[in-house]
Amino acid sequence: MNNKEKLVTAGLCTTALISLVILFIVVGYIFVNGIGAISLEFLLESPYRFEQGGIFPQIIGSLCLVCVCLFFAVPLGVASAIYLAEYAPDNRLTSSVRFFVECLAGIPSIVIGLFGLIFLVYYLGFGISMLSGGLALGVMILPWTVRASEEAIKTVPQAYREASLALGATKLQTIRSVVLKSAYPGIITGVLLGMGKALGETAVVLLTAGSGLESFLPRSVFDPVGSLPVYVYMLATQGHTSAAFAATFGASLVLIALFLSISVFALVLRNRYIKRLTGGRRS
Protein backbone atom coordinates (compact mmCIF):
# COMPACT_ATOMS: atom_id res chain seq x y z
CA MET A 1 0.00 0.00 0.00
CA ASN A 2 1.58 3.29 -1.04
CA ASN A 3 1.32 6.56 0.80
CA LYS A 4 -1.55 7.90 -1.24
CA GLU A 5 -3.63 4.82 -0.54
CA LYS A 6 -2.83 5.06 3.16
CA LEU A 7 -3.97 8.67 3.13
CA VAL A 8 -7.25 7.80 1.43
CA THR A 9 -7.89 4.98 3.89
CA ALA A 10 -7.20 7.27 6.81
CA GLY A 11 -9.58 9.84 5.35
CA LEU A 12 -12.34 7.28 4.98
CA CYS A 13 -11.74 6.10 8.52
CA THR A 14 -12.14 9.66 9.81
CA THR A 15 -15.56 10.00 8.20
CA ALA A 16 -16.63 6.76 9.86
CA LEU A 17 -15.53 8.15 13.22
CA ILE A 18 -17.60 11.31 12.83
CA SER A 19 -20.89 9.75 13.91
CA LEU A 20 -19.26 8.35 17.04
CA VAL A 21 -17.77 11.76 17.83
CA ILE A 22 -21.12 13.50 17.32
CA LEU A 23 -22.84 11.01 19.61
CA PHE A 24 -20.24 11.62 22.32
CA ILE A 25 -20.38 15.39 21.97
CA VAL A 26 -24.19 15.55 22.15
CA VAL A 27 -24.59 13.08 24.99
CA GLY A 28 -21.56 14.48 26.83
CA TYR A 29 -22.75 18.06 26.50
CA ILE A 30 -26.21 17.22 27.83
CA PHE A 31 -24.69 15.14 30.63
CA VAL A 32 -22.21 17.79 31.78
CA ASN A 33 -24.80 20.55 31.78
CA GLY A 34 -27.69 18.46 33.04
CA ILE A 35 -26.14 16.54 35.92
CA GLY A 36 -26.12 19.65 38.10
CA ALA A 37 -29.88 20.04 37.79
CA ILE A 38 -30.62 16.47 38.81
CA SER A 39 -31.60 16.05 42.42
CA LEU A 40 -34.16 14.00 44.29
CA GLU A 41 -36.49 17.01 44.41
CA PHE A 42 -36.12 17.56 40.65
CA LEU A 43 -37.07 13.95 39.96
CA LEU A 44 -39.88 13.69 42.51
CA GLU A 45 -41.64 17.07 42.58
CA SER A 46 -44.19 18.69 40.30
CA PRO A 47 -43.37 21.75 38.24
CA TYR A 48 -44.80 25.08 39.31
CA ARG A 49 -44.47 28.61 37.95
CA PHE A 50 -43.05 27.44 34.66
CA GLU A 51 -39.48 26.35 35.40
CA GLN A 52 -39.61 25.81 39.16
CA GLY A 53 -39.98 22.47 40.91
CA GLY A 54 -39.39 19.09 39.36
CA ILE A 55 -40.46 16.84 36.52
CA PHE A 56 -42.14 13.92 38.30
CA PRO A 57 -45.47 14.18 36.39
CA GLN A 58 -43.54 14.45 33.12
CA ILE A 59 -41.55 11.27 33.77
CA ILE A 60 -44.69 9.35 34.78
CA GLY A 61 -46.61 10.89 31.87
CA SER A 62 -44.00 9.79 29.34
CA LEU A 63 -44.03 6.26 30.73
CA CYS A 64 -47.86 6.16 30.68
CA LEU A 65 -47.94 7.34 27.07
CA VAL A 66 -45.44 4.68 26.07
CA CYS A 67 -47.55 2.04 27.86
CA VAL A 68 -50.75 3.04 26.03
CA CYS A 69 -48.77 3.13 22.80
CA LEU A 70 -47.35 -0.38 23.28
CA PHE A 71 -50.74 -1.67 24.43
CA PHE A 72 -52.10 -0.66 21.03
CA ALA A 73 -49.15 -1.29 18.71
CA VAL A 74 -47.69 -4.56 20.03
CA PRO A 75 -50.71 -6.91 19.81
CA LEU A 76 -51.74 -5.45 16.48
CA GLY A 77 -48.20 -5.45 15.11
CA VAL A 78 -47.32 -8.97 16.25
CA ALA A 79 -50.64 -10.33 14.97
CA SER A 80 -50.06 -8.70 11.57
CA ALA A 81 -46.53 -10.09 11.51
CA ILE A 82 -47.72 -13.62 12.32
CA TYR A 83 -50.24 -13.41 9.51
CA LEU A 84 -47.69 -12.03 7.04
CA ALA A 85 -44.96 -14.51 7.94
CA GLU A 86 -46.98 -17.69 8.49
CA TYR A 87 -50.32 -17.52 6.71
CA ALA A 88 -50.24 -14.92 3.99
CA PRO A 89 -50.62 -16.36 0.50
CA ASP A 90 -48.32 -14.82 -2.08
CA ASN A 91 -50.96 -12.66 -3.73
CA ARG A 92 -51.75 -9.05 -4.48
CA LEU A 93 -53.53 -8.45 -1.15
CA THR A 94 -50.50 -9.57 0.83
CA SER A 95 -48.11 -7.44 -1.15
CA SER A 96 -50.41 -4.45 -0.75
CA VAL A 97 -50.48 -5.00 3.02
CA ARG A 98 -46.67 -4.91 2.94
CA PHE A 99 -46.79 -1.79 0.77
CA PHE A 100 -49.08 0.01 3.21
CA VAL A 101 -46.93 -0.96 6.19
CA GLU A 102 -44.01 0.72 4.39
CA CYS A 103 -46.24 3.70 3.59
CA LEU A 104 -47.17 4.11 7.23
CA ALA A 105 -43.50 3.95 8.19
CA GLY A 106 -42.76 6.77 5.77
CA ILE A 107 -45.41 9.19 6.99
CA PRO A 108 -43.75 12.11 8.83
CA SER A 109 -44.58 12.15 12.53
CA ILE A 110 -46.10 15.62 12.34
CA VAL A 111 -48.70 14.33 9.86
CA ILE A 112 -49.54 11.52 12.28
CA GLY A 113 -49.84 14.20 14.95
CA LEU A 114 -52.29 16.15 12.77
CA PHE A 115 -54.25 12.95 12.18
CA GLY A 116 -54.32 12.27 15.93
CA LEU A 117 -55.54 15.80 16.53
CA ILE A 118 -58.39 15.68 14.03
CA PHE A 119 -59.39 12.02 14.36
CA LEU A 120 -58.68 10.98 17.96
CA VAL A 121 -58.97 14.29 19.76
CA TYR A 122 -61.91 15.84 17.88
CA TYR A 123 -63.69 13.22 15.77
CA LEU A 124 -63.67 10.41 18.34
CA GLY A 125 -63.86 12.94 21.17
CA PHE A 126 -61.00 11.59 23.27
CA GLY A 127 -59.84 15.15 23.83
CA ILE A 128 -56.26 16.19 24.49
CA SER A 129 -55.46 13.14 26.59
CA MET A 130 -53.20 10.25 27.42
CA LEU A 131 -55.40 8.00 25.27
CA SER A 132 -55.12 10.19 22.16
CA GLY A 133 -51.38 10.65 22.62
CA GLY A 134 -50.72 6.97 23.25
CA LEU A 135 -52.81 5.82 20.30
CA ALA A 136 -51.19 8.33 17.94
CA LEU A 137 -47.75 7.13 19.09
CA GLY A 138 -48.98 3.57 18.54
CA VAL A 139 -49.90 4.40 14.94
CA MET A 140 -46.40 5.82 14.54
CA ILE A 141 -44.53 2.74 15.77
CA LEU A 142 -46.94 0.11 14.38
CA PRO A 143 -44.95 -0.42 11.16
CA TRP A 144 -41.73 -0.88 13.13
CA THR A 145 -43.34 -3.52 15.32
CA VAL A 146 -44.70 -5.34 12.27
CA ARG A 147 -41.34 -5.28 10.50
CA ALA A 148 -39.27 -6.35 13.50
CA SER A 149 -41.68 -9.14 14.46
CA GLU A 150 -41.88 -10.44 10.90
CA GLU A 151 -38.08 -10.52 10.65
CA ALA A 152 -37.87 -12.36 13.97
CA ILE A 153 -40.51 -14.91 12.96
CA LYS A 154 -38.83 -15.50 9.62
CA THR A 155 -35.46 -16.29 11.20
CA VAL A 156 -36.97 -19.25 13.08
CA PRO A 157 -35.57 -22.28 11.21
CA GLN A 158 -38.11 -24.12 9.04
CA ALA A 159 -37.02 -27.41 10.61
CA TYR A 160 -38.53 -26.37 13.96
CA ARG A 161 -41.93 -25.95 12.34
CA GLU A 162 -41.71 -29.21 10.46
CA ALA A 163 -40.69 -31.11 13.59
CA SER A 164 -43.64 -29.69 15.45
CA LEU A 165 -46.10 -30.42 12.66
CA ALA A 166 -44.74 -33.96 12.30
CA LEU A 167 -45.42 -34.56 15.99
CA GLY A 168 -49.08 -33.91 15.23
CA ALA A 169 -49.37 -30.31 16.40
CA THR A 170 -51.75 -28.11 14.44
CA LYS A 171 -50.47 -25.02 12.66
CA LEU A 172 -51.75 -22.72 15.39
CA GLN A 173 -50.18 -24.84 18.14
CA THR A 174 -46.90 -24.79 16.21
CA ILE A 175 -46.99 -21.03 15.92
CA ARG A 176 -47.87 -20.53 19.56
CA SER A 177 -45.52 -22.95 21.23
CA VAL A 178 -42.65 -23.25 18.74
CA VAL A 179 -42.40 -20.26 16.44
CA LEU A 180 -43.29 -17.50 18.91
CA LYS A 181 -41.19 -19.09 21.62
CA SER A 182 -38.11 -19.00 19.42
CA ALA A 183 -38.89 -15.58 17.97
CA TYR A 184 -39.76 -13.70 21.13
CA PRO A 185 -36.29 -12.21 21.90
CA GLY A 186 -36.29 -10.73 18.40
CA ILE A 187 -39.81 -9.42 18.84
CA ILE A 188 -38.93 -7.88 22.21
CA THR A 189 -35.90 -6.18 20.67
CA GLY A 190 -38.12 -4.64 18.02
CA VAL A 191 -40.64 -3.55 20.64
CA LEU A 192 -37.90 -1.96 22.76
CA LEU A 193 -36.56 0.00 19.80
CA GLY A 194 -40.10 1.19 19.05
CA MET A 195 -40.46 2.13 22.69
CA GLY A 196 -37.36 4.32 22.50
CA LYS A 197 -38.78 6.00 19.42
CA ALA A 198 -42.12 6.65 21.12
CA LEU A 199 -40.43 7.97 24.25
CA GLY A 200 -38.50 10.64 22.40
CA GLU A 201 -41.24 11.69 19.99
CA THR A 202 -42.34 15.28 20.49
CA ALA A 203 -44.50 16.49 17.61
CA VAL A 204 -47.16 13.78 17.95
CA VAL A 205 -47.45 14.17 21.72
CA LEU A 206 -47.47 17.96 21.57
CA LEU A 207 -50.52 17.91 19.30
CA THR A 208 -52.46 15.18 21.07
CA ALA A 209 -51.48 14.61 24.70
CA GLY A 210 -50.88 17.85 26.54
CA SER A 211 -48.94 21.04 26.92
CA GLY A 212 -46.04 19.47 28.78
CA LEU A 213 -46.13 21.60 31.91
CA GLU A 214 -48.93 19.71 33.70
CA SER A 215 -48.30 19.70 37.41
CA PHE A 216 -50.62 16.80 38.23
CA LEU A 217 -50.57 13.08 37.64
CA PRO A 218 -53.16 11.70 35.24
CA ARG A 219 -56.04 9.93 37.00
CA SER A 220 -57.52 8.30 33.92
CA VAL A 221 -56.60 7.81 30.31
CA PHE A 222 -58.81 10.78 29.41
CA ASP A 223 -56.66 13.25 31.37
CA PRO A 224 -54.05 15.32 29.58
CA VAL A 225 -50.51 14.31 30.51
CA GLY A 226 -47.21 16.11 30.54
CA SER A 227 -44.27 14.38 28.93
CA LEU A 228 -40.52 14.89 28.94
CA PRO A 229 -40.04 15.84 25.27
CA VAL A 230 -42.84 18.42 25.33
CA TYR A 231 -41.53 19.80 28.62
CA VAL A 232 -38.11 20.24 27.01
CA TYR A 233 -39.71 21.90 23.99
CA MET A 234 -41.75 24.35 26.08
CA LEU A 235 -38.87 25.39 28.30
CA ALA A 236 -36.32 25.58 25.51
CA THR A 237 -38.47 27.75 23.28
CA GLN A 238 -40.28 29.89 25.85
CA GLY A 239 -37.99 30.00 28.85
CA HIS A 240 -35.35 32.70 28.92
CA THR A 241 -33.97 32.47 32.44
CA SER A 242 -30.96 30.43 33.47
CA ALA A 243 -33.21 28.41 35.79
CA ALA A 244 -35.32 27.41 32.79
CA PHE A 245 -32.24 26.29 30.86
CA ALA A 246 -30.99 24.31 33.85
CA ALA A 247 -34.35 22.52 34.10
CA THR A 248 -34.30 21.89 30.34
CA PHE A 249 -30.85 20.32 30.57
CA GLY A 250 -32.00 18.22 33.51
CA ALA A 251 -35.08 16.97 31.69
CA SER A 252 -33.05 16.29 28.51
CA LEU A 253 -30.60 14.26 30.54
CA VAL A 254 -33.40 12.17 32.08
CA LEU A 255 -34.90 11.64 28.63
CA ILE A 256 -31.56 10.62 27.11
CA ALA A 257 -30.78 8.33 30.05
CA LEU A 258 -34.15 6.57 29.69
CA PHE A 259 -33.68 6.29 25.95
CA LEU A 260 -30.08 5.03 26.12
CA SER A 261 -30.88 2.40 28.74
CA ILE A 262 -33.72 1.05 26.59
CA SER A 263 -31.52 0.97 23.46
CA VAL A 264 -28.54 -0.61 25.17
CA PHE A 265 -30.83 -3.27 26.63
CA ALA A 266 -32.29 -3.88 23.16
CA LEU A 267 -28.86 -4.14 21.52
CA VAL A 268 -27.55 -6.55 24.16
CA LEU A 269 -30.66 -8.68 23.83
CA ARG A 270 -30.30 -8.76 20.06
CA ASN A 271 -26.63 -9.73 20.13
CA ARG A 272 -27.39 -12.62 22.47
CA TYR A 273 -30.23 -13.69 20.24
CA ILE A 274 -28.08 -13.59 17.12
CA LYS A 275 -25.39 -15.61 18.91
CA ARG A 276 -27.91 -18.24 19.94
CA LEU A 277 -29.36 -18.56 16.45
CA THR A 278 -25.98 -18.88 14.79
CA GLY A 279 -24.58 -21.14 17.50
CA GLY A 280 -22.01 -18.59 18.62
CA ARG A 281 -20.86 -17.69 15.12
CA ARG A 282 -21.38 -14.14 13.89
CA SER A 283 -22.88 -14.08 10.43
Added chain:
Amino acid sequence: MKGRLAEKIIEKLLFICALSSILIVFFIIAFILKEGFPALTLGGDFIAGMTWRPSRNQFGILPIVISTFIVGIGALAIAAAIGIPAAIYLAELSPEWFRNIIKPSIEMLVGIPSIVLGFFGLMVLVVFIRDTIGGYGECILAGWIILSIMTLPHVISISEDSIRAVPEAYKEASLGLGATHLQTIRRVILPHARSGILASLVLGMGNAIGETMAVLMVIGNPNIPWIPTGVLEPVRVLTSTIVIEISYAVWGSIHQHALFALGVVLFIIVALLNAITTAIIRKSVRRSGSR
Protein backbone atom coordinates in the same frame (compact mmCIF):
# COMPACT_ATOMS: atom_id res chain seq x y z
CA MET B 1 -63.70 -30.37 14.51
CA LYS B 2 -64.09 -27.68 17.13
CA GLY B 3 -60.34 -27.06 17.17
CA ARG B 4 -60.40 -26.64 13.40
CA LEU B 5 -63.05 -23.97 13.67
CA ALA B 6 -61.06 -22.12 16.34
CA GLU B 7 -58.00 -22.23 14.10
CA LYS B 8 -59.98 -20.80 11.20
CA ILE B 9 -61.38 -18.02 13.36
CA ILE B 10 -57.96 -17.10 14.71
CA GLU B 11 -56.50 -17.06 11.21
CA LYS B 12 -59.25 -14.65 10.14
CA LEU B 13 -58.58 -12.46 13.19
CA LEU B 14 -54.88 -12.31 12.35
CA PHE B 15 -55.84 -11.40 8.79
CA ILE B 16 -58.00 -8.53 10.05
CA CYS B 17 -55.10 -7.28 12.19
CA ALA B 18 -52.87 -7.36 9.11
CA LEU B 19 -55.40 -5.23 7.27
CA SER B 20 -55.30 -2.56 9.99
CA SER B 21 -52.25 -0.88 8.45
CA ILE B 22 -54.11 -0.35 5.20
CA LEU B 23 -57.09 1.01 7.08
CA ILE B 24 -54.96 3.40 9.15
CA VAL B 25 -53.19 4.80 6.09
CA PHE B 26 -56.56 5.40 4.40
CA PHE B 27 -57.92 7.08 7.52
CA ILE B 28 -54.88 9.34 7.75
CA ILE B 29 -55.15 10.38 4.11
CA ALA B 30 -58.92 10.87 4.30
CA PHE B 31 -58.94 12.98 7.46
CA ILE B 32 -55.97 15.16 6.58
CA LEU B 33 -57.38 15.76 3.08
CA LYS B 34 -60.83 16.56 4.42
CA GLU B 35 -59.45 19.10 6.90
CA GLY B 36 -57.05 20.62 4.40
CA PHE B 37 -59.58 20.77 1.57
CA PRO B 38 -60.96 24.31 2.17
CA ALA B 39 -57.42 25.70 1.96
CA LEU B 40 -56.44 23.52 -1.01
CA THR B 41 -59.39 25.00 -2.95
CA LEU B 42 -57.63 28.36 -2.80
CA GLY B 43 -55.63 26.83 -5.65
CA GLY B 44 -52.92 29.08 -7.05
CA ASP B 45 -53.09 31.50 -4.12
CA PHE B 46 -52.18 28.60 -1.88
CA ILE B 47 -49.69 26.59 -3.93
CA ALA B 48 -47.95 29.45 -5.72
CA GLY B 49 -48.73 32.32 -3.33
CA MET B 50 -45.71 34.28 -2.13
CA THR B 51 -47.04 35.56 1.19
CA TRP B 52 -47.90 33.55 4.26
CA ARG B 53 -49.58 35.98 6.62
CA PRO B 54 -52.41 34.34 8.57
CA SER B 55 -53.44 37.60 10.25
CA ARG B 56 -54.39 38.98 6.82
CA ASN B 57 -55.75 35.69 5.54
CA GLN B 58 -52.89 35.26 3.08
CA PHE B 59 -51.81 31.65 2.79
CA GLY B 60 -49.20 31.42 0.04
CA ILE B 61 -46.90 28.48 0.76
CA LEU B 62 -44.29 28.88 -1.96
CA PRO B 63 -41.57 30.45 0.26
CA ILE B 64 -42.14 27.71 2.85
CA VAL B 65 -41.93 24.90 0.29
CA ILE B 66 -38.79 26.34 -1.30
CA SER B 67 -37.16 26.77 2.12
CA THR B 68 -38.07 23.19 2.99
CA PHE B 69 -36.28 21.92 -0.11
CA ILE B 70 -33.26 24.18 0.45
CA VAL B 71 -32.89 22.94 4.03
CA GLY B 72 -33.47 19.30 3.03
CA ILE B 73 -31.11 19.25 0.05
CA GLY B 74 -28.28 21.03 1.90
CA ALA B 75 -28.55 18.67 4.85
CA LEU B 76 -28.52 15.72 2.50
CA ALA B 77 -25.40 17.00 0.71
CA ILE B 78 -23.51 17.18 4.01
CA ALA B 79 -24.80 13.77 5.10
CA ALA B 80 -23.78 12.25 1.75
CA ALA B 81 -20.30 13.79 1.86
CA ILE B 82 -19.67 12.18 5.24
CA GLY B 83 -21.92 9.14 5.07
CA ILE B 84 -20.87 7.56 1.78
CA PRO B 85 -17.12 7.49 2.56
CA ALA B 86 -17.98 6.21 6.03
CA ALA B 87 -20.11 3.44 4.53
CA ILE B 88 -17.27 2.49 2.15
CA TYR B 89 -14.85 2.29 5.06
CA LEU B 90 -17.19 0.25 7.24
CA ALA B 91 -18.11 -2.18 4.50
CA GLU B 92 -14.72 -2.72 2.89
CA LEU B 93 -11.76 -1.58 4.92
CA SER B 94 -12.70 -1.50 8.57
CA PRO B 95 -11.33 -4.06 11.01
CA GLU B 96 -14.04 -6.05 12.82
CA TRP B 97 -13.50 -4.44 16.24
CA PHE B 98 -13.84 -0.94 14.79
CA ARG B 99 -17.11 -1.85 13.12
CA ASN B 100 -18.41 -3.28 16.37
CA ILE B 101 -17.91 0.12 18.01
CA ILE B 102 -19.18 2.30 15.18
CA LYS B 103 -22.31 0.38 14.17
CA PRO B 104 -24.06 0.56 17.57
CA SER B 105 -23.14 4.22 17.91
CA ILE B 106 -24.78 4.90 14.55
CA GLU B 107 -27.92 3.11 15.74
CA MET B 108 -27.94 5.19 18.91
CA LEU B 109 -27.53 8.38 16.93
CA VAL B 110 -30.66 7.52 14.94
CA GLY B 111 -32.66 7.34 18.12
CA ILE B 112 -31.41 10.38 20.03
CA PRO B 113 -34.70 12.19 20.63
CA SER B 114 -34.90 14.93 18.03
CA ILE B 115 -35.97 17.48 20.62
CA VAL B 116 -32.73 16.89 22.54
CA LEU B 117 -30.68 17.27 19.38
CA GLY B 118 -32.60 20.46 18.62
CA PHE B 119 -31.91 21.82 22.09
CA PHE B 120 -28.23 20.98 21.64
CA GLY B 121 -28.31 22.84 18.34
CA LEU B 122 -29.97 25.84 19.94
CA MET B 123 -27.49 26.05 22.79
CA VAL B 124 -24.28 25.21 20.93
CA LEU B 125 -24.60 25.48 17.18
CA VAL B 126 -26.74 28.62 17.02
CA VAL B 127 -24.52 30.42 19.52
CA PHE B 128 -21.40 29.31 17.64
CA ILE B 129 -22.70 30.54 14.29
CA ARG B 130 -23.86 33.85 15.76
CA ASP B 131 -20.51 34.50 17.43
CA THR B 132 -18.12 33.38 14.72
CA ILE B 133 -19.92 33.82 11.40
CA GLY B 134 -22.54 36.42 12.19
CA GLY B 135 -26.25 36.86 11.61
CA TYR B 136 -28.93 35.77 14.05
CA GLY B 137 -27.45 32.34 14.52
CA GLU B 138 -30.82 30.72 13.88
CA CYS B 139 -30.49 30.09 10.16
CA ILE B 140 -30.39 27.69 7.23
CA LEU B 141 -26.80 26.68 8.02
CA ALA B 142 -27.74 25.56 11.54
CA GLY B 143 -30.67 23.62 10.07
CA TRP B 144 -28.37 21.92 7.56
CA ILE B 145 -25.95 20.78 10.23
CA ILE B 146 -28.57 19.50 12.67
CA LEU B 147 -30.54 17.74 9.93
CA SER B 148 -27.43 16.18 8.46
CA ILE B 149 -26.67 14.68 11.87
CA MET B 150 -30.13 13.11 11.82
CA THR B 151 -29.88 11.91 8.20
CA LEU B 152 -26.31 10.62 8.44
CA PRO B 153 -27.10 7.27 10.14
CA HIS B 154 -29.71 6.38 7.48
CA VAL B 155 -27.30 7.21 4.66
CA ILE B 156 -24.51 5.16 6.25
CA SER B 157 -26.62 2.06 7.01
CA ILE B 158 -28.32 1.74 3.64
CA SER B 159 -25.19 2.60 1.63
CA GLU B 160 -23.21 0.06 3.63
CA ASP B 161 -25.79 -2.63 2.98
CA SER B 162 -25.74 -1.98 -0.75
CA ILE B 163 -21.92 -1.99 -0.85
CA ARG B 164 -21.94 -5.33 0.94
CA ALA B 165 -24.46 -6.71 -1.53
CA VAL B 166 -21.96 -6.45 -4.41
CA PRO B 167 -21.05 -10.06 -5.31
CA GLU B 168 -17.73 -11.22 -3.90
CA ALA B 169 -16.74 -12.67 -7.30
CA TYR B 170 -16.58 -9.21 -8.90
CA LYS B 171 -14.24 -8.03 -6.22
CA GLU B 172 -12.04 -11.10 -6.51
CA ALA B 173 -11.90 -10.80 -10.30
CA SER B 174 -10.72 -7.21 -10.03
CA LEU B 175 -8.16 -8.01 -7.34
CA GLY B 176 -7.00 -11.01 -9.36
CA LEU B 177 -6.32 -8.73 -12.32
CA GLY B 178 -3.86 -6.87 -10.15
CA ALA B 179 -6.00 -3.88 -9.10
CA THR B 180 -5.43 -2.55 -5.62
CA HIS B 181 -8.24 -2.62 -3.05
CA LEU B 182 -8.95 1.10 -3.45
CA GLN B 183 -9.00 0.82 -7.24
CA THR B 184 -11.41 -2.08 -6.92
CA ILE B 185 -13.65 -0.02 -4.65
CA ARG B 186 -13.72 2.88 -7.05
CA ARG B 187 -14.03 1.02 -10.35
CA VAL B 188 -15.99 -2.11 -9.44
CA ILE B 189 -17.77 -1.87 -6.12
CA LEU B 190 -19.08 1.68 -6.19
CA PRO B 191 -20.57 1.52 -9.70
CA HIS B 192 -22.41 -1.62 -8.65
CA ALA B 193 -23.67 -0.20 -5.38
CA ARG B 194 -24.71 3.06 -7.03
CA SER B 195 -28.44 2.51 -7.07
CA GLY B 196 -28.53 1.41 -3.43
CA ILE B 197 -26.57 4.50 -2.42
CA LEU B 198 -28.88 6.68 -4.49
CA ALA B 199 -31.87 5.07 -2.76
CA SER B 200 -30.36 5.88 0.63
CA LEU B 201 -30.02 9.52 -0.41
CA VAL B 202 -33.60 9.87 -1.62
CA LEU B 203 -34.87 8.19 1.53
CA GLY B 204 -32.64 10.44 3.63
CA MET B 205 -34.17 13.43 1.87
CA GLY B 206 -37.64 12.20 2.83
CA ASN B 207 -36.53 11.88 6.44
CA ALA B 208 -34.95 15.33 6.41
CA ILE B 209 -38.05 16.99 5.03
CA GLY B 210 -40.39 15.22 7.43
CA GLU B 211 -38.24 15.94 10.48
CA THR B 212 -39.86 18.41 12.82
CA MET B 213 -38.54 19.28 16.25
CA ALA B 214 -34.78 19.44 15.78
CA VAL B 215 -35.03 21.65 12.73
CA LEU B 216 -37.71 23.84 14.30
CA MET B 217 -35.43 24.77 17.19
CA VAL B 218 -32.57 26.08 15.06
CA ILE B 219 -33.94 27.70 11.90
CA GLY B 220 -35.48 30.83 13.36
CA ASN B 221 -39.04 30.67 11.95
CA PRO B 222 -39.62 34.33 10.99
CA ASN B 223 -43.25 35.49 11.27
CA ILE B 224 -43.55 36.25 7.58
CA PRO B 225 -41.41 33.80 5.63
CA TRP B 226 -39.57 34.84 2.48
CA ILE B 227 -37.47 33.03 -0.08
CA PRO B 228 -33.97 33.02 1.43
CA THR B 229 -31.00 34.52 -0.40
CA GLY B 230 -28.20 33.40 1.92
CA VAL B 231 -27.42 30.58 4.31
CA LEU B 232 -27.40 32.87 7.35
CA GLU B 233 -31.05 33.88 6.94
CA PRO B 234 -33.75 32.43 9.17
CA VAL B 235 -36.38 30.38 7.35
CA ARG B 236 -39.54 28.46 7.96
CA VAL B 237 -40.19 24.91 6.80
CA LEU B 238 -43.46 23.00 6.41
CA THR B 239 -43.14 21.02 9.64
CA SER B 240 -42.12 23.93 11.85
CA THR B 241 -44.97 26.08 10.53
CA ILE B 242 -47.50 23.40 11.44
CA VAL B 243 -46.21 22.89 14.97
CA ILE B 244 -45.83 26.55 15.83
CA GLU B 245 -49.15 27.77 14.44
CA ILE B 246 -51.47 24.87 15.24
CA SER B 247 -51.49 25.91 18.89
CA TYR B 248 -53.01 29.34 18.20
CA ALA B 249 -54.92 28.81 14.95
CA VAL B 250 -58.64 29.35 15.61
CA TRP B 251 -60.37 25.99 15.26
CA GLY B 252 -62.48 25.88 12.09
CA SER B 253 -60.83 28.96 10.58
CA ILE B 254 -59.19 28.96 7.17
CA HIS B 255 -55.88 29.25 9.03
CA GLN B 256 -56.42 25.87 10.67
CA HIS B 257 -57.43 24.34 7.34
CA ALA B 258 -54.32 25.83 5.73
CA LEU B 259 -52.13 24.13 8.35
CA PHE B 260 -53.73 20.78 7.55
CA ALA B 261 -53.20 21.56 3.86
CA LEU B 262 -49.50 22.04 4.67
CA GLY B 263 -49.69 18.54 6.13
CA VAL B 264 -51.14 17.31 2.84
CA VAL B 265 -48.33 18.97 0.86
CA LEU B 266 -45.73 17.47 3.21
CA PHE B 267 -47.35 14.06 2.90
CA ILE B 268 -47.31 14.25 -0.90
CA ILE B 269 -43.66 15.33 -1.05
CA VAL B 270 -42.51 12.58 1.28
CA ALA B 271 -44.69 9.95 -0.44
CA LEU B 272 -43.17 10.91 -3.81
CA LEU B 273 -39.64 10.62 -2.42
CA ASN B 274 -40.47 7.22 -0.92
CA ALA B 275 -41.98 6.07 -4.21
CA ILE B 276 -38.78 7.10 -6.02
CA THR B 277 -36.72 5.13 -3.47
CA THR B 278 -38.85 2.04 -3.96
CA ALA B 279 -38.56 2.35 -7.74
CA ILE B 280 -34.76 2.65 -7.55
CA ILE B 281 -34.46 -0.37 -5.26
CA ARG B 282 -36.85 -2.46 -7.36
CA LYS B 283 -34.95 -1.60 -10.51
CA SER B 284 -31.61 -2.59 -9.00
CA VAL B 285 -33.07 -5.84 -7.64
CA ARG B 286 -34.40 -6.69 -11.08
CA ARG B 287 -31.03 -5.91 -12.65
CA SER B 288 -29.08 -8.11 -10.28
CA GLY B 289 -31.78 -10.78 -10.47
CA SER B 290 -31.54 -11.06 -14.25
CA ARG B 291 -27.94 -12.19 -14.12
